[in-house]
Amino acid sequence: MRAAVLHEIGQDKLEVLDDVEAVGFGPGKVRIRVRATGLCHSDLSAMNGVLPQPAPFVPGHEGAGEILEVGEGVRHLQAGDRVVVCWLPACGACPACRRGQTELCLAGFMNAGTPNYKRPGGDLFGFAGTGTFTEEVVVDAGCAVPIPDDVPFDIAALIGCGVTTGLGAALNTADVEAGSSVAVIGCGGVGISAIQGARLRGAAEIVAVDPVPARREAALKFGASRAVSPDELPDAKQQVTGGEGFD
Incomplete structure (x- = not known):
């Protein structure tokens, strides 16, 4: 074969x-x-x-x-x-x-x-x-x-790794809670699946961060509340470093 x-x-x-x-x-x-x-x-x-x-x-x-x-x-x-x-x-x-x-x-x-x-x-x-x-x-x-x-x-086939990895990140590792705010950095196959996992858990706001426009567009289709490039979030980066902002 x-x-x-x-x-x-x-x-x-x-x-x-x-x-x-x-x-x-x-x-x-x-x-x-x-x-x-x-x-x-x-x-x-x-x-x-x-x-x-x-x-x-x-x-x-x-x-x-x-x-x-x-x-x-x-x-x-x-x-x-x-x-x-x-x-x-x-x-x-x-x-x-x-x-x-x-x-x-x-x-x-x-x-x-x-x-x-x-x-x-x-x-x-x-x-x-x-x-x-x-x-x-x-x-x-x-x-x-x-x-x-x-x-x-x-x-x-994609369920065999990429989908389950992203879902698992949201459902198991991060244990996203209903009503929380979530930032997903990187919206390839795994990131898109993490967005879906956060949506399943009832996250109030899901921000997708990716430098590629096509990926940001896909993130919105898969459940993100908004999608931005990394250089659009200087204040958010400051908040994450300080322990505030996105969960």
Whole structure:
């Protein structure tokens, strides 16, 4: 099958190979046909060495597709199910999970050092234990989250990281309260999702801050009360530094 591969950390180009094979299928695993995948800045950070990642590897961790095969013991999924790839599922057993803080579970990182693919030249890793820049991927069954039939794969793929990261920042990390004022600095995919999370929590005012006009326009469509460039907020910067102003 085909996959995009980065041979060495620091390279700026991927090579598309057609002799890659997904490995590791067995009990508790599923094999997924990848129908859509997103490009996250974390993929770029792994490629340039900012994030630790063994090489050679297949980038990508925002993916969606359909189940091709389920391993022994998998009861909640079956072939044909439409799923989002979750690169960091909660294990349910670590201290964070037992405290009810599943968003802090780090057990999924244990898979990052295990090869996900092979080719005649040797083993290949998958970024963050997945690697979705490929036609098929094998992951733990807990990494496959079912989605409704009417959700397009290209939209569903973004839920695998960018959307949940932004929502989690507002709902879990910041714990936005109803009636509060919120400033979201940076309105890319994650920032837009943080804006939606703040809106869901009932924030009274949501100020989107971004130097790119198109992103500011998108922020308003996704729930921001107003959108400004950084140089329009000198007083707000002063207030934030002094512990006042935006929550």
